[in-house]
Amino acid sequence: MKHTLNTAVLMLVIIGTGFSQVDKDKLALAINTADEANNEKLKAYIWKRKSDVSVDGQVKLTTITEFSFDDQGKLQAKLVDAESSVEQKRGIRGKMQQNAVEDKAEYVQKALELSVAYTFMTKGQLMDFFSKATVTESGETLEATAADVYVKGDKLTLLIDKKTNLYVKKTFSSLLGKDPVSGEINYEKFSSGINHGTTTVLDMPAQKMKINAVNQDYTQRVK
Numbered sequence: 001m002k003h004t005l006n007t008a009v010l011m012l013v014i015i016g017t018g019f020s021q022v023d024k025d026k027l028a029l030a031i032n033t034a035d036e037a038n039n040e041k042l043k044a045y046i047w048k049r050k051s052d053v054s055v056d057g058q059v060k061l062t063t064i065t066e067f068s069f070d071d072q073g074k075l076q077a078k079l080v081d082a083e084s085s086v087e088q089k090r091g092i093r094g095k096m097q098q099n100a101v102e103d104k105a106e107y108v109q110k111a112l113e114l115s116v117a118y119t120f121m122t123k124g125q126l127m128d129f130f131s132k133a134t135v136t137e138s139g140e141t142l143e144a145t146a147a148d149v150y151v152k153g154d155k156l157t158l159l160i161d162k163k164t165n166l167y168v169k170k171t172f173s174s175l176l177g178k179d180p181v182s183g184e185i186n187y188e189k190f191s192s193g194i195n196h197g198t199t200t201v202l203d204m205p206a207q208k209m210k211i212n213a214v215n216q217d218y219t220q221r222v223k
Contacts, residue, residue, distance in 0.1 A: 027142070028130035032123045034165035039120070041194045043069040044220050048080075049200075051213040053108050060084060061104055065112065068221075075120055079109055108211060111176055115183050115200050115213075118149075118156060118172045125149075129156065141168060151175055166195040179206040190218075 046068045053061040064081040082105040121129070133146035145157040154174040161168050170185040183202045189195050196218070202211040 024130045024133065024135060025127070027135065027144075028127045031160060031165045032126050035121075035126075035167070036123075038166060038195045039069075041192075042196060043073065045196075045218050046221060047196075047215055047218040049112070049213050049215050051108060051112060051211050053104065054210045054212070056208050061108065063105055063108055065109070067215075075116065077109075077113070077116065079105070107176075107207070108209075111181060111202055111204060111211060112200070112213060114174060114176055114181060115172075115185060115202060118170055118174075118183065119185055119197055119200075129158075133158075137162075164195075176204065179204055 046066065049065045049067060051063045051065070052059050053063070062081075062083050063079060066078045066080050068076055070076050129146050129149055130144060132148070133144040135142060135144045137143075140162055142160045142162055143157060144160070145155065147153070147155045149156045149172075151174060154172065156170065156172045158167060159169040160166070166189075167185075167187045169187065171183065173180065173182045175181065181202060181204050183200060185197055186199045187195055188198045197215050199215070200211070200213040202213070204210070
């Protein structure tokens with residue numbers, strides 16, 4: 001009798017696991033389909049991202065990056081401006097200060113590029129994410145969380161609108177070199193229904209740095 005019960009429990013576990021896997025595969029495909037369709041519409045736009053960089057709680061640098069999709073559908077990012085709020089010194093000290101600003105700007109760009117990797121995921125990356133994700137449901141949203149997404153030890157959580165299968169928010173923790181980075185990406189919709197990233201917040205405690213980035217100036221390409 002005990003053997004029969006154990007066998008029944010084992011079968012339920014196997015069946016449950018099988019259905020769960022199929023459901024997650026279907027969910028990943030549905031989300032990818034919605035995301036790809038949305039991005040096709042987003043390709044008609046060019047936009048800018050304004051990033052305010054704070055060190056020890058004070059804004060020290062502001063960068064402007066322009067985004068667009070190229071003819072192959074790949075997202076392109078171009079730094080168009082970087083302005084320091086630190087008073088410029090003269091002579092050698094001024095040159096050293098300028099070099100420090102440029103180094104900070106490069107570090108900031110790398111951090112923001114990292115956030116873009118979590119923002120725009122390929123079909124393969126999304127399928128791999130859901131294959132090891134824990135999925136929960138609450139009200140009008142689904143939440144999926146998985147670790148070791150891009151690098152060992154990172155973690156990504158997706159909040160998804162159940163009606164549209166589009167993203168509401170993403171939060172992640174990762175590494176930039178050896179520096180820990182945590183981020184939050186928020187989404188909103190245009191009146192046309194196109195989903196787009198609105199704000200990105202990144203924390204980099206090793207640099208005592210925080211980045212508040214806002215996507216703005218969305219304009220349609222001239223055909």
